[in-house]
Amino acid sequence: MKNNTRIQLGKNGPLVSRLGLGCMRMSSIWGGPTPNEAESIATIHEALDSGINFLNTGDFYGAGHNEMLIGKAIKGRRDDAFISVKFGAIFHNGQWLGMDLHPNAIKNFVNYSLTRLGIEAIDLYQPSRMDDSVPVEDIIGTVADLIKEGKVRYIGVSEITPDQLRKANAVHPISALEIGYSLADREIEKELLPTARGLGIGIVAFANTAEGLLTGEMKAPLPDHDYRNHFSRFQGENLIHNLEKVEFLKQFAINKGYTPTQVAIAWVKEQGESIMPLVSMSRRSRLPENIEAMNIVFTPEEMHNLNATFAKGAILGGTYLQR
Numbered sequence: 001m002k003n004n005t006r007i008q009l010g011k012n013g014p015l016v017s018r019l020g021l022g023c024m025r026m027s028s029i030w031g032g033p034t035p036n037e038a039e040s041i042a043t044i045h046e047a048l049d050s051g052i053n054f055l056n057t058g059d060f061y062g063a064g065h066n067e068m069l070i071g072k073a074i075k076g077r078r079d080d081a082f083i084s085v086k087f088g089a090i091f092h093n094g095q096w097l098g099m100d101l102h103p104n105a106i107k108n109f110v111n112y113s114l115t116r117l118g119i120e121a122i123d124l125y126q127p128s129r130m131d132d133s134v135p136v137e138d139i140i141g142t143v144a145d146l147i148k149e150g151k152v153r154y155i156g157v158s159e160i161t162p163d164q165l166r167k168a169n170a171v172h173p174i175s176a177l178e179i180g181y182s183l184a185d186r187e188i189e190k191e192l193l194p195t196a197r198g199l200g201i202g203i204v205a206f207a208n209t210a211e212g213l214l215t216g217e218m219k220a221p222l223p224d225h226d227y228r229n230h231f232s233r234f235q236g237e238n239l240i241h242n243l244e245k246v247e248f249l250k251q252f253a254i255n256k257g258y259t260p261t262q263v264a265i266a267w268v269k270e271q272g273e274s275i276m277p278l279v280s281m282s283r284r285s286r287l288p289e290n291i292e293a294m295n296i297v298f299t300p301e302e303m304h305n306l307n308a309t310f311a312k313g314a315i316l317g318g319t320y321l322q323r
Contacts, residue, residue: 005017005018005019005051005294006018007202007273007274007275007276008202008274009124009154009156009175009176009202009204009276010154010173010174010175010176010200010201010202011200011201012173012175012200013154013173013175013176013202014082014123014153014154014175016053016054016082016276017051017052017053017054017082017276018269018276018277018294019052019054019269019276019277019279019290019291019294020052020054020055020056020084020204020276020277020278020279021043021044021047021052021054021055021056021278021279021280021281022056022206022278022279022280022281023040023044023055023056023057023061023066023069023070023280023282024056024057024058024061024066024280025280025281025282026040026043026066026069026282027061027062027065027066027069028062028065028094029061029062032227034062034065035282035283036282037069039282039283039284040069040073040282041069041072041073042284043281043282043283043284043286043287044070044073044074045073045077046284046287047287048074048077048080048081050287050291052287052291053080053081053082054082054084054204054276054278055070055074055081055082055083055084056084056086056178056204056206056278057070057083057084057085057086058085058086058087058089058128059085059086059087059109059112059113059116060086060087060089060090060091060128063091064112064116067085067113067116067117068116068117070083070117071116071117071118071119074117074118074119075118078119082123082124083117083119083122083123083124084122084123084124084125084126084156084176084178084204085113085117085122085124085125085126086126086127086128086158086178087106087109087110087113087125087126087127087128088100088101088105088106088109088127088128088129089128089129098131099127099128099129099131099133101127101130101131101133101134101139102133102134102138103134103138103139103141103142106127106139106142106143106146107142107146110122110125110146110151110152111151114151120150120151121150121151121152121153122151122152122153123153123154124153124154124155124156124175124176125143125146125152125154125155125156126143126155126156126157126158126176126178127139127143127157127158128158128159129158129159129160130157130159130160130161130164136164136167136168136171137167137171139168140155140157140167140168140171140172140174141171141172143155143172144171144172147172154175154176155168155172155173155174155175156174156175156176156177156178156204157174157176157177157178158177158178158179159178159179160177160179160192161192162191162192162195165177165192165195165196165199165201166195166199169199169201174199174201175201175202176201176202176203176204177192177196177201177202177203177204178204178205178206178278179192179203179204179205179206180205180206180207180319181193181203181205181206181207181208181268181271181275182205182207182208182209182210182214182264182267182268183210183214183249183264183267183306183310184210184213184214184233184242184310184314184315185207185210185315185319186310186311186312187312189312190312196274197272197274201274202274202275202276203272203274203275203276204276204278205268205271205275205276205277205278206278206280208264208265208268208277208278208279209260209261209264209265210233210264210315210319211228211231211233211234211319212228213233213234213242213243213246213315214246214249214260214261214264215259215260215261215264216246216249216250216253216259216260216261218239218243218246219243220239220240220243221236221239222234222239228319231317231318231319232316232317232318233315233316233317233318233319234317234319235317237316238316238317239317241316242315242316242317245309245310245314245315246260248309249263249264249306249309249310252302252305252306256296256302258292258293258296259289261289261290261293262289262290262292262293262296263293263296263306265277265279265290265293265294266293266294266296266297266298267298267303267306269293269294269296270297270298270303277293277294
């Protein structure tokens with residue numbers, strides 16, 4: 001199950017695994033229960049053993065729980081792991097309050113992250129979103145100072161506009177852009193993706209299955225307690241329409257001998273050598289399927305059919321991924 005394929009994050013950035021492990025679901029999100037910690041740590045260990053070294057987290061995932069979990073998992077294996085940390089989001093009692101991207105806050109955040117992770121330097125450090133409350137130049141400049149201090153190695157960004165990306169890269173080379181990207185979410189193809197490519201910035205693409213829409217397992221209506229009910233994509237006629245589109249993906253996957261999830265991940269991987277699918281999981285049982293997806297190739301006709309069926313606007317409604 002070894003996955004040795006590597007991707008370079010940015011034209012002068014580090015080599016990391018082509019498939020990334022998103023660790024968010026290993027902590028309580030949206031008020032849900034915390035998954036079994038032993039299983040989460042075992043999942044990280046097996047991912048590392050399989051050649052997946054890119055571990056993605058946020059200092060606000062589970063109010064720091066996620067970082068502490070990763071810290072336990074990589075103890076004695078620091079050289080095997082590349083740690084990506086997002087910062088800036090402020091939560092209280094599980095409710096999002098906004099962002100704090102002021103320089104003093106960033107300097108405070110990084111020290112807490114280093115302590116929880118039990119490491120001396122964060123490999124990739126990035127604001128989780130830009131909210132225009134602080135100039136991009138001040139945010140990136142502060143992280144650049146942390147590189148000089150030896151607390152951070154590379155700078156990334158997430159949930160950013162093309163103009164903000166250009167400003168950020170002018171302050172310090174940006175290694176990676178973390179952004180939602182899937183068959184169902186293709187907005188970045190218009191301007192943000194070309195901008196990143198032109199600047200030589202790698203893409204860390206999360207939400208490859210569009211919050212579960214592309215797994216082929218979703219049914220309408222969703223249970224009342226499901227957090228996705230808050231988003232128009234998963235409501236009423238929108239969800240019915242969108243699931244009809246997914247029926248094509250399900251049949252496509254059957255014909256190819258894979259699952260819809262695998263096809264969705266593979267499609268993201270096939271969008272360019274600079275793109276890393278970032279897949280969230282908290283169980284070891286998910287690893288073989290997701291690793292196998294990285295070996296899928298499509299014929300020109302298959303790619304045309306996928307792109308035509310899931311062209312921009314084919315999926316109705318939005319999610320929190322959209323700015």
